[in-house]
Amino acid sequence: MITWIAFWPFLALPSLLMIGIGSLVSVTVYGRLMGGMIVRHWCIEHLVMLWLPAHAGARLAVWVNEAKSVHEWILYIAITLNVNAVLLPALYIFGEGIVRFHGWRVRKDLDLKRNSLKAR
DSSP, X not given: OOXXXXXXXXXXXXXXXXXXXXXXOOEEETTEEESHHHHHHHHHIIIIITTSOHHHHHHHHHHHHHSOHXXXXXXXXXXXXXXHHHHHHHHHHHHHHHHHHHHHHHHHXXXXXXXXXXXX
């Protein structure tokens, strides 16, 4: 039977995916910049600045443009952890369904084996 101990990495999957996408190397493709830097800036602009008051959003925009890459990464990792926290209830419900289905399937298999041995 599968348990939550074997299933816990599933709960961290959104953060790991976002960090993986954000860590891609930025390259120019057909005159357009593609890669992790674009993803990080998009997340900062659309997931943080839109929720802040106007003056705080303007200060954050100035800070992000002047910040070092390490500071940008710290902010991006904080964003990914918050996105993961928002998705955690849905991930828990999905994982609970998988654990229950797997347990039901194992119990049903054992019942079938037990009944076939009784019939002999």
